[in-house]
Amino acid sequence: MLETKNPRFSPPAQLPEEIRAILQNQEMAGERLVNYVRSGFALFSLSASLLGSAKEAPAANLVFRSMLYAWLAYSAVVWLLLRLRPRHYGWLKYLSITVDISFLYLAMVGSLYNHSGVYEVYRGPMAWVILAAFNIMAGLRYSVLAGLYSAGLVGACGAAFLTYVNATMPVPWVESAVYVGEGLNFEECASIVLFTALTGVFSAVTAWNSRKLILQAATESLARDRLEQDRDRLAKYFSKDVVDLVLNNPESIGLGGQRMHATVLFADIRNFTQLSTMMQPEEVVDLLNRYFSIMVEIVFKNGGTLDKFLGDGLMALFGVPYPLDRPEERAVRTSLEMLDALQTMNRELEAKGMLRLDIGVGINCGAVVAGNIGSSQRHEYTVIGDTVNLAARLEALNKETRTQILVSAPVHQAIQGAFRTRTLGPLRIRGKPEPIEVFAVLPSDVVPEPTRISLLPPSTSYP
Structure with a gap:
């Protein structure tokens, strides 16, 4: 300034x-x-x-x-x-x-x-x-x-x-x-x-x-x-509405951390390492840029904030840095729209003789510490806390459960009636002393099973 x-x-x-x-x-x-x-x-x-x-x-x-x-x-x-x-x-x-x-x-x-x-x-x-x-x-x-x-x-x-x-x-x-x-x-x-x-x-x-x-x-x-x-720089990470709020009221984002309620979404491409070995480095970069452009636009469309890119994955926030109405529903809707957009992208990739992309999404909500975190030379606005860790664990769990979108019990409770889900039962996840309820969100064209099904025994543990 x-x-x-x-x-x-x-x-x-x-x-x-x-x-x-x-x-x-x-x-x-x-x-x-x-x-x-x-x-x-x-x-x-x-x-x-x-x-x-x-x-x-x-x-x-x-x-x-x-x-x-x-x-x-x-x-x-x-x-x-x-x-x-x-x-x-x-x-x-x-x-x-x-x-x-x-x-x-x-x-x-x-x-x-x-x-x-x-x-x-x-x-x-x-x-x-x-x-x-x-x-x-x-x-x-x-x-x-x-x-x-x-x-x-x-x-x-x-x-x-x-x-x-x-x-x-x-x-x-x-x-x-x-x-x-x-x-x-x-x-x-x-x-x-x-x-x-x-x-x-x-x-x-x-x-x-x-x-x-x-x-x-x-x-x-x-x-x-x-x-x-500033607007152009922030537009890479925030939706337009959030950018306007940040620029009009910059004091609202403090230099330290503050406790907030947030919905955290992790999305990651499955088997990307194997896919990258079959492509030239330039082709990998072009593919990632195209993929991220599509996914980030969906995040912004639903009022989310891009927290960071994680290799072939991304982390998005809803309700941070400013509160949103029904952030859990926004996050789940974002994940479903990601899957729909990926289907369109996969049809184009298959037409060119390339392999399909598959993603896994994990969503959790709860208390986080949000703020500018880092050193005096370089810092970034992000969130930390157990809520973030569990969302990352849920995303990784998709591979073992052969699902695409997993949410925690608090998210499931917030979205009941808005989306179709299926319970996977209580599962043990590393870092959690007790098994936790995990739910799969079903795409719009999938009919949910009428009974409660636990694909994995409660004793199963995942990283």
Whole structure:
């Protein structure tokens, strides 16, 4: 599951790996966009400079063109870096902001020696609008710190530029704003720098909101993806209804064990070892996969849970991890449907000249301990207890009693009237101090014998 911390307030190193990767990809996408704007602006400005007159202000043009050539060279290096080695560069946004702001202020230094000089810089809006635009574009990196860094750099360079103008330019400073003629007001010039720098704060706020939306969308998308992955994984072991219950209420399945009432079904293929020696390994795998696909679908159809595969057998649960209505009837119905499906499968196998499959099923119900059992490295949800052991013993007993479905007395009592059965009498089974009643469930097309028949003496013992 995703971390519960709020990603909006988490530093990048603490974000989940998937979300951090999404955010870094968006950051580099923003860097590419800024680089395209940088390249386009530099090319346009250089073209305008080359087509214009170079005699009016040669010093300013020299500075301006040198800056543009260097700016284009930097844009080409960034394009190649992101093209040839497309990965996240956390430092690149700060370097690009430094280069952009520095070059723009360098162009403003050149403008001091062009035409109207200092008055063109502070009274004309063009330089400050361009500077504000690049300041705002810091927010395209989806980084709050980048926006604040750009704002601070614009303010610091603006203060340095104003100090340079004050120290080197023969401009009279007046107490009130002057819009025509000579003279500049220091407070007005400082205000221009301040408001231009504040656009970087705006970009930081924009980056904050954009980052929040990206993180929210990424978190929701990853949560949906993981939910689907969990659903697909659980669907291999649980029916659809149980999967929905588990995903909607995961806390209901504790990490430890809890005592529950369950119906346990074991099904195993008879003489599979002999059958496998007559087939190629690939054919054996294909046959098992087909067999298990059919049987597991029947288990799920009746609301059962696939506990595990056991070689050529399987173990299914009913009433775990969530209670079911009449779990014993569901388990017996599952076993009968397994036999019906196996008949269809056997007809296909015989048509191909292959041997028939035969299965034995054992069903028992009672108290079990259910929960996640295993080590800290690997564990699985399963059940343990004497109820499970007896169900396995009943399944193995089918071979000796020449039956297909055997159930215990508690199961027989729960299904009376719903299915036809035949008693085999009390039988001794290994691990049980006293003989237990065992019943055979008859397929739907078999007429039960009218009298109680014990195929085996009470003293007979089976593993």
